[in-house]
Structure formats: C-alpha cells, structure tokens
Amino acid sequence: MRALTKALVSATTAVGIAVGGLAAAGTAMAAPASAQQQQQAASAEVAPLAVNNLGLSQAQAKNVQRWLATHWDYNGAIDGYLGTNSWKAFQRCLDKHWGYNDAIDGIVGPNTIKALQRLLHANGFYNGAIDGIAGSATKAAFERWANKV
Incomplete structure (x- = not known):
C-alpha cells in the first residue's frame, strides 16, 4: 500500500509539474500575439493620417x-x-x-x-x-x- 501511495504522489507531482510547465509555455506563447495586437492597434490609430493622392501620380x-x-x-x-x-x-x-x-x-x-x-x-x-x-x-x-x- 505504501508503494502505491508513493507512486500516486510521484505521478501527481509529475502531472502538476507538466501542467504548470505547459501553462507557463502558453503564457510565453501568448506574449508575441499580444505585442502583435498592440502593433495593429497602433497602426489603426495612424490610419486617419494616411496619404490620399486622389489618383495623382x-x-x-x-x-x-x-x-x-x-x-x-x-x-x-x-x-x-x-x-x-x-x-x-x-x-x-x-x-x-x-x-x-x-x-x-x-x-x-x-x-x-x-x-x-x-x-x-x-x-x-x-x-x-x-x-x-x-x-x-x-x-x-x-x-x-x-x-x-
């Protein structure tokens, strides 16, 4: 019984570490998307200042x-x-x-x-x-x- 409890605790710990690692990896992967969204938002703010040549060369x-x-x-x-x-x-x-x-x-x-x-x-x-x-x-x-x- 003690061996079974030890195995379950070890397995639970391993799963917890893996899940925590994946959660951290997910957060790390989300950061570039957030930066990209900020860049798109900044570009959207610039849009009204865009060039308008009305067909001129x-x-x-x-x-x-x-x-x-x-x-x-x-x-x-x-x-x-x-x-x-x-x-x-x-x-x-x-x-x-x-x-x-x-x-x-x-x-x-x-x-x-x-x-x-x-x-x-x-x-x-x-x-x-x-x-x-x-x-x-x-x-x-x-x-x-x-x-x-």
Missing part, C-alpha cells in the same frame, strides 16, 4: 506640394505623398477662396472634395456636380490641374 503630387509650399505655408517634405500636412495647407486655400467651411484637419472628406471641385471648376478643369464625391471625373480634373501648377 507621385510626380503630380509633388507639383501640388510645391504649389502649396509657395502659396499656402506648406513646409513638409516634397515627397509626392499628400498626407495630413499637405491637405491642411490645401484646406487653408480652400477655406480662403473656395467655400471650405470645416476644420483644418487634413482629412479629405466630402467638404474638402466639394471645395476642391469648386476650385477645379472655376479654373476650367472640372464640369461635373459639386457633390463632395471624389469620383473619376474629379480625380481626372485634379490630375489635369496638378499637371499645370
């Missing part, structure tokens, strides 16, 4: 950035990526002359697009509806304008 976007630097206090990189700072400068222009009446936040929403459509229309590049939708006609007009500035 990098060269055309550089033309726009140079124009913004000359006329609208844009002091960011001339890199061909219309990001938040490029659009904030553009919104200052659109606010002053083209009926933009929203926050200067660099987000390209319907009000930014409507004001851009007004600018493009007044300069003979766009003849579509002033609807705040960056459709193919708006993008094509923006490309033509970007080639001229």
Whole structure:
C-alpha cells in the first residue's frame, strides 16, 4: 500500500509539474500575439493620417506640394505623398477662396472634395456636380490641374 501511495504522489507531482510547465509555455506563447495586437492597434490609430493622392501620380503630387509650399505655408517634405500636412495647407486655400467651411484637419472628406471641385471648376478643369464625391471625373480634373501648377 505504501508503494502505491508513493507512486500516486510521484505521478501527481509529475502531472502538476507538466501542467504548470505547459501553462507557463502558453503564457510565453501568448506574449508575441499580444505585442502583435498592440502593433495593429497602433497602426489603426495612424490610419486617419494616411496619404490620399486622389489618383495623382507621385510626380503630380509633388507639383501640388510645391504649389502649396509657395502659396499656402506648406513646409513638409516634397515627397509626392499628400498626407495630413499637405491637405491642411490645401484646406487653408480652400477655406480662403473656395467655400471650405470645416476644420483644418487634413482629412479629405466630402467638404474638402466639394471645395476642391469648386476650385477645379472655376479654373476650367472640372464640369461635373459639386457633390463632395471624389469620383473619376474629379480625380481626372485634379490630375489635369496638378499637371499645370
């Protein structure tokens, strides 16, 4: 009987160690997933600041950035990526002359697009509806304008 009790205690101890080791291994394996989730969350926070070239090539976007630097206090990189700072400068222009009446936040929403459509229309590049939708006609007009500035 004493041998049987000793065997059961040994087996229980071995199982306990194994389970504890697996639990620790599970925790160790979960850490990279947690770090990955944090990285994805950080990326999601950056999403609103993403580049929005509205169909422009990098060269055309550089033309726009140079124009913004000359006329609208844009002091960011001339890199061909219309990001938040490029659009904030553009919104200052659109606010002053083209009926933009929203926050200067660099987000390209319907009000930014409507004001851009007004600018493009007044300069003979766009003849579509002033609807705040960056459709193919708006993008094509923006490309033509970007080639001229």
